[in-house]
Amino acid sequence: MRRNLPMYYRSLRHPEGIAALCGLLLMLASAPAVSSSEVDPAVLDAEAARIAVMDKAKDAVLAVFARSGQGGGSGVVISPDGYALTNFHVAKPCGNAMKCGMADGQLYDAVIVGLDPTGDVALIKLFGRDDFPAAEIGDSDQLEVGDWCFAMGNPFLLATDFQPTVTYGIVSGTHRYQYPSGTLLEYADCIQTDASINPGNSGGPLFDAQGRLIGINGRASFEKRGRVNVGIAYAISINQIKNFLGYLRSGRIVDHATLGATVAADEDGRVVVSEVLRQSDAYRRGLRYDDEIVSFGGRRIATPNAFKNVLGIYPKEWRVPLSFRRDGTRYDVAVRLRGLHGEQELIDKAAGGRRISPMPIPKPGDKPKEEEPKPGEKRGPKPHEIPVPVPIPGGDHPKIAKPKPKTPMPEIVKKHFQQKRGYSNYYYNKLNRSRVYDAWIAQGNLEGLAASWKFGGKLPSGGDYRFELRDDAADLKLPSIEYPWTAGDDLADSLDPPQSGGLLPALYLWRRLAVTGPESFGEVYYLGTVALARQDIARQDVWADVLVGLHKGAECRFFFDPADGRLLAMEMFPEDDVDPCELLFTEEREVDGRRMPGRIEARIGDDLYGVFEIEEYTFGDTKRENQE
C-alpha cells in the first residue's frame, strides 16, 4: 500500500511542496482511476477470461472480399476443411470466387457453395488448408435476454491486416422478427443485440460469452443517422442455419417455406387462418379457413409474428408438426412445407435484383421506403434498408451490378466450380450426390444387382404375397389377386395397387436407383439434410441425407442415414400437389452378401396401406434374363 512519493520527503522542508502534495492527493482521492493492484481480482479474472475467449474466437473469423479486392463483409469458418458461413448479400456481389482474410494474416481463395437468398445466408468453401481454425457451434435456443455476447468482423473495412474488430454487448431480444425486403432477407426468429454491428460486419459471427457461434450478423435498424449502428442489430440464429446447412452444402439456391396458408390475429387475439391453398399439404391434412393455430413446429403460437418466426427457420419440403383447433376440437398433424418461390423466381431473386445490391450511403434525413403490409398481415414497423458493406473512405463504391472480373478465377476455384441453372455451384451437388449414393451402395453391397428382384413373405392376415421388380415393370401377387404394372411414359397414369398411392411404381423406382445409378436414373440431385422425426421435428432427433430423383413424371425422395448410408425411407410423388406413397425400410438383413430391408411399411396420406415382412429375396440371374 505504500506508494513511492519522493515529493513527500522534499515537501517536509518546503511548504509549497506540502501544498503541491496535498493538491496531488486531492486529485488522486477524487479520481476513480486506480492501479491494477487495487482492482478486485474477480474483475481481472473476468477480463482475462474474456480476452482468452476472444483471442481463440478471432482465428475463425473471415474478412470477405470480392476477388477484385472491392467491397467486403465478414464470415466465419465452421469446419476445419474450410466451409464457412456469411450473408447472401455479402457473397452475392463477390461472384463465384472470393478472397478471405484470416487473423493469421493470410488471404485464402474461396468458392461459393450454397445460397439462401430469403434467409440471407451463404455457404462458401476456403482452400489451402485442411486444418482451418473453426468456430465452435452453439445453441441459440439457450440464449437469454441479458446474456453477454460479442461480434467479430470487418466493420467499415478497417481490418487491413485482417485482425477482426470486436464489439461487445448483450442479447437484447430473442426470437425477433424482421420484415423482408420483398421476399428476401427476412430475418425470422433472429437474435437482437446491442453489440455494435455496422456495415462490414455483415456475414460475420455473433459469439456467446464462451465463444460459441450463436448467430450470423446481417441487419440493423437505422433511422435518422443513416447506416451507423444505434444500439439495435440482428443476427440470424445458428439454430436456423443448422436446419439449412445440409441444403447449403448441396450447392443449390435454397428456398424458404410457406405453409400454404396465411394467418392473422383476430379481434380476440387468436391466430387464425386467413387463407389456405387447396393444393397445399396443409389443406390435405385438414387445415381450413378460420381454424385457430395452436402450435407450430413445437412452439405455442400466440401472435402472427411467432408463426412467421417458426416458418422462417425451416427449408421447404420439411415436414413440421402443426396443431390447430376448430369448434373446440384439436387436430395434430405433420405438414409438408411448400416452397416460397417458383423455380425461375428464385433464380432471378438469387441473381440479385438492384434492390439487394450495394447502394451509396444515404444522406442524413433519408427515410427508408414504406412498404405496404400484405393482406391479412398486421401492420408492422417499417422495414429498414438492408445494411451493405461500406467501402473505406476514398475507396471505390462497390458497383451496382456484378463486379467486372478483371482478375481471372483462380485455378483452385475453377476446379471446384460448375455452373448449372438453379444451382449456386453444381460441383458440390455432384460431390454430395456421389457421397450419399456411393455410401448406400457400399454399405449394402448393392453393386451389380441388375437382374430382377423378387421378394415376399406372409401377410398379417395369412396368405402369401410376392413382389417382382424389373427394368420396365413391377408386379404384386396377393393370394386372391395379381397386380401387374408396367412403367408407362407417365408413372402417374397407373398407381397400382389401388389405394396405395403408387406402391408398385415406388418400389420400381427404388430398384431403379440401385441398378441404374444417379447418372442414368433420370435427374438425380442431392437435396440436403432433413429432420426425419415426424411428430417431433422440434427435437431434430433423426436426420437424413436426401437424394431427389425424377423419372417419367414422378419425383422421388430417398432418405439415407448420414452415419452408415442405409436407405431409411422414400417418398414417391406421382405428380404435384398430391400425397406421396411413403415407404419405410427397416429390419435390415443380409441376403447373398447384400443388405436388404426385412420390413417395408407403405403409407399414403394419413393411412397405412400395408406392412410387408419380407421372408425371402431372390435376385434373378442377369445373364439368363438378358438372354430371355
Place this chain on the structure above:
Amino acid sequence: MMNRILTPLLLIAAFAATACAGSMTGGPVTDTLDRVQPNVVKIYGAGGPRGLEPYQSGVLLSAEGHILTAFSYVLDTDYITVTLLDGRKFEAKLLGADPRIEVAVLKIDAADLPHFELNDAVEVDPGTRVLAVSNLFGVAAGNEPASVQHGVVSVKTRLAARRGAFETIYRGPVYVLDVATNNPGAAGGALVTRRGELVGLLGKELRNSLNNTWLNYALPIDQLRESVEAIRAGRFLTERQQQPQNKPDRSLRLDLLGIVLVPDVLQRTPAYVDQVRAASPAAEAGIRPDDLVLLLGERLIRSCHALREELEYVDFEDRVRLTVLRGRDLLEMALQYTAENE
C-alpha cells in the same frame, strides 16, 4: 504527517474495492428482467409529422393500470392502445400530463397488474451500470418482451439552458446515458439498475440543434414524482374530475380575451393562437401568435374545442392563468378581462 498521505490512499483503495465488488462483474440479469419486463408496456397512438413513428414505451405505476410515459406526439390522439407483456391489449385514456416535465400518465382499465413503486426508485451515481428496457423501433409486438440494452450512467446534469440548443421544454436534471436509447419508440421506457431498481424514465429523441448531435438521456424519477402525484391528485388532467358544476351566467370567451385561435378543422386541432387583438387582455399579458395553449389553470388543454369548453366554466371577470408553449419555452401568463377593454 504519514496520515496525510495514507488516509487519502486508503480512501482510494476503499472506494475502488466497493466500486468493483458485485456490479462490475455483471452476472446474468435474467431474474432482474423477469421482474422488470412485466412492468414495461408498449404504447401505440398517433404518428408524428415527417413520418415519425406512432409508438413508444411506458411503465406501469399501479395495479389498476396507471402508466407513466413521455408526453409526446404519440399521445396526440383519442385512440391510444397499450399492450402488456402478456399480450393483452387495452384502450388507454390520457389521464393527464405535465407539459413542463414532458411526462404523461395514462390509465387502462385493469386490476392486479405488476408495476413499479415510484417511491422505491433510486438515485444512482455516474458509472452505475444500467439496463434500458423499451420497445425501441417497435420490434416487440403482442406478447414479445421489450428490448433490453446495457450501458452506464455517464453523468447527472441539467439539460443545456441556452435557448434553442436542445429542442426540449424541460431543462432540469437528467441522467445522460452511455446507452443508445435515443431511438424511435424508446421514450417512456424504464431505466433500471442491474438489480431491477427503477432509476429513470427514458427520454424522447432529443437533438442539439447547434451541432446536430443526439442525446441519450433519462428523466430521474425524483424529478417526476411531484408531477405524477399531482396528476393522480387531480391536477393537469384532461377532464374534469367532478361532474360539470354550474356554469357562470356570463363566462369568459376567447373574443373577450382578444385571442383568435387557428381554424378548428381537425378532429382535434391543437390550441394554437392565430391572432391577438391589439390592446386586449391577451395582448397586455404578452400572448403572441403561434403560442400553443397547453394549460388553463391546471387543466391540460388538448384542443381548441377543449379551451373554449373550459372557458365556459370561468366567470368573465375572473383572472385566468394560461400556460403557453412558445418555441421551446413554457410561459405562464395571467389574463384579466375588465369592462374597460370593451
